[in-house]
Amino acid sequence: MVHSDSRNENSSQTFIRVVSTDSEQTMGTTISFRNINYTINTENNLCAKLPCYRSIPNRQILSDISGSFQPGINAILGPTGCGKSTLLDILADRKDRGTYEGHVSINRHSRPASSIYRYMTGCVVQDDIFSGVLTVRENIAFSANLRLPCSMTRTERLERVEKVIEQLSLKECANTRMGTEFQRGVSGGERKRTCIAMEMVLEPIILFLDEPTTGLDSSTAFNVIQCLHDLSQTGCTIIFSIHQPSHPIFKLFDTVLLMLHGHTVYFGPSSELMSYFSGQGISYDPHANPADHALDTLHRASSSSSEVQNLYENYRQSSMYNEYETSFSDNVDDYDTYCVTQKLDRSIKSDFFYVSQRTLRNAMRNSALIIWQIAVAIILGILTGLLYYKLPRTTDSGVENRLGGIFFIVVNQIFSTATALEPFIKERALFIHENVSGYYSISTLFLAKLICDLLPMRVIPSLVFSIICYFMTGLQRTTIKFLIFLLTIFMANVFGSAMCFFIAATIPVFAVALIVLVLVFVIMMVFSGFLVELTSVFSFLRWIKWMSAFRYASNVLTINEFHNIQFCLANQTNLCPSSGVDILRKRSIDHESNWDLWKYFLALTLMAVLSFLMAYMRLRLIKKVK
Secondary structure (H helix, E strand, O other): OOOOOOOOOOOEEEEEEEEOOHHHHHHOOOEEEEEEEEEEOOOOOOHHHOOOOOOOOOEEEEEEEEEEEOOEEEEEEOOOOOOHHHHHHHHOOOOOHHHEEEEEEEOOEEOOOHHHHHHHEEEEOOOOOOOOOOEHHHHHHHHHHHHOOOOOOHHHHHHHHHHHHHHOOOHHHOOOEOOOOOOOOOOHHHHHHHHHHHHHOOOOOEEEEEOOOOOOOHHHHHHHHHHHHHHHOOOOEEEEEOOOOOHHHHOOOOEEEEEEOOEEEEEEEHHHHHHHHHHOOOOOOOOOOHHHHHHHHHHHHHOOHHHHHHHHHHHHOOHHHHHHHHHOOOOOEOHHHOOEEEEEEEEHHHHHHHHHHHHHHHHHHOHHHHHHHHHHHHHHHHHHHHHOOOOOOEOOHHHHHHHHHHHHHHHHHHHHHHHHHHHHHHHHHHHHHHHHOOOOOHHHHHHHHHHHHHHHHHHHHHHHHHHHHHHHHOOOOOHHHHHHHHHHHHHHHHHHHHHHHHHHHHOOOHHHHHHHHHHHHHHHHHOOOOOOOHHHOOHHHHHHHHHOHHHHHHHHHHHHHHOOOEEEOOOOOOOOOEEHHHHHHHOOOOOOOHHHHHHHHHHHHHHHHHHHHHHHHHHHHOOOOO
């Protein structure tokens, strides 16, 4: 029996690395699945409560799917929508175990818990997920540093990385960046092989891939499957879904699972596929691609439910199905009765270091984004300075222009943070994939993002804008007032970025997220006290002013500027009937003590902190398995 050590030592997280016994490593790993059924609820929960709503039956995606994949190349074939990816997700443990029926076992033992299974297997999703500004080698090393045991030395990890690079023929492009929308990178085939390498660096017992040839030309697709075939010769069990393989690719398959409408219509050796259909009375061209012939047969049958049922029943009555049923044992032992464990101490400090390192590299290498942010800060600073150039201290234009300038500064600074929304949404898929795959915890990512990306990327634009704007507009030139101005602009930027982070974590579609973000900002802006007198607003709406970051930021800057200032009549320097205190009193802004200014600043800071906390909680609540 295996005894798991669950103690946490030296602020580290302890995981279990599961390794098969020597005899089983020699034999390889077999994953078996029996009577897998998966149904989805197609009803809208809100509409279902309406009295005139007609109930919609649940949709059966998988029906009694059974099989067993052994070491080698195992392909799941079928038309679009037949359930290939769903079955693959279930076998890879990427679906909630409570949403489907059936049993999955490893070498006739129960599949272990998800927290252990993720370190035994690798999963390459259909969309290539990686960091575009990192090189091929850096992406693979990132996976190795965060997922391999800390007991391995840095040299051993690097050797593992180089070994995988050699295996997947990535040596020539190892130091080439993957590529972003601003910079051309490696080819499509190299991207796919890099994603495979990021999983193979774990030396998983099973590797799952969802349509690894999608989007690749025939030659590149063959090279990818050839690499997988070579890897399977080391004893790895490779399972992937594929839509329509070419004949050369099909020849590399060892086992084929053919699906139609969620049913199994063939499961067995790829070499016997055509002879099986021939035995069912379906003629074929011996020189044709067996995959094309099989899929054409399924397409013709898919239009008739009776033909689909015939294909399904013919398979259930076949000798290969009966042979499989006989070999499958109902007596499945607990997984921990035969496994040995290797303690995998995951240091929080180590994880934070590697995630922070990548975050900083992303920020520093994404030079186009940095340049544009600084350019926007310069343009906005100059524009604001020209609009409110050397504001006079007069009662006519000096007061109103100062108030308008302060409000304009706060509005454009908070709204300009909307540029952070799209990068956050783009990184969402990367975060979900890496978190499910066991790269890091949510807390580690959040802290690294906060310390190494959000805050630094707000400091530079805030500093540039403040220096240009403050001295061009002619605001009070004292060191303390300038520092308060700078700190307030920075905190307004932090709040806007935090709100972008929260909305991006909540809404995965950029267009919808942008609409929601603008709506939130506009509501806060309306209740800032500059566009409408808040005392005239309906009483049941006045509470919104306490949630307005625009109000807090504007009040800080207003107190900062209007404290200790006199406004004189035009061309009359000795006749100054109005003071800044009078303006503050007229606008009902608390100003009697220094605490009043910092009270509003603290409220703005709390708004930013609250937004970060909401973003963090939303990240924890994201459904990472389907």
